[in-house]
Amino acid sequence: MPASATAGQRIVAMLRRTPPLVLPMLVLSAGLVTAGSVAVRGIRTSADTITVTGASTERIKSDYVDWTVEVRGNGSSQQEAYQALEPQVERAVAFLKEQNVPKSSIQLGVIQSSSQDVRNRVTGALITTRWTTRQPILIGSSDVGLISGVSRRIGDLVGQGVPISIRQPAYTFTRLSEKRVDMLAKATADAKRRAEAIAQQAGSGIGAITKADTGTFQITVPNSTSMSSYGSYDTSTIWKDITAVMGVTFRVQ
Structure with a gap:
């Protein structure tokens, strides 16, 4: 790369040469992620995309x-x-x-x-x-x-x-279908904010979504740190924490 290249251009070039990075998802783990937060899943650098994992957590009452x-x-x-x-x-x-x-x-x-x-x-x-x-x-x-x-x-x-x-x-929430849509939307919005923060460090911006994968959907006892790759639905308590996870790929501009 020419010596005159800007620092941002050099960072972007490095990102495109870096092999995929996969960081363990830390949603609800050891208190590091709170309601409505996001854990970075990784950066996929095929040409001009970035992939992050967004998560949103909300406390609900069984009805x-x-x-x-x-x-x-x-x-x-x-x-x-x-x-x-x-x-x-x-x-x-x-x-x-x-x-x-x-x-x-x-x-x-x-x-x-x-x-x-x-x-x-x-x-x-x-x-x-x-x-x-x-x-x-x-x-x-x-x-x-x-x-x-x-x-x-x-x-x-x-x-x-x-x-x-x-x-x-056994306590359940009958409006789960409606709540699921809302939680996935919030998780996607959080993923976008995380992607924007990462891209900004490289002097770039975020464009359209190229791929979105629904991850686990967890309904657990309040403040639980347990996670299941297949999702979970705890019925033992009236109050529960509901967590939606989305893996979203954005185009880098």
């Missing part, structure tokens, strides 16, 4: 919850197990209604029965057969706060002698 409580009844026959189950289910449903869970939010699932043989440990002879009948109670509601509170109090039924299995409520 729906699914929850299952399973009641059991035991007996020496299938009929006896069912007869033992029925009043316990009534007590469990009554408890939910007392906690202001609407009747429309409560459904009874399909009853399941199973048996277990009790045998003599020495001879293997059959002593008796015990039957267990299970009734799932399905709760679905948009009042996530109410169901969250009830799920913490349902253990009172155990103290009252009701044999139940309690599953963790």
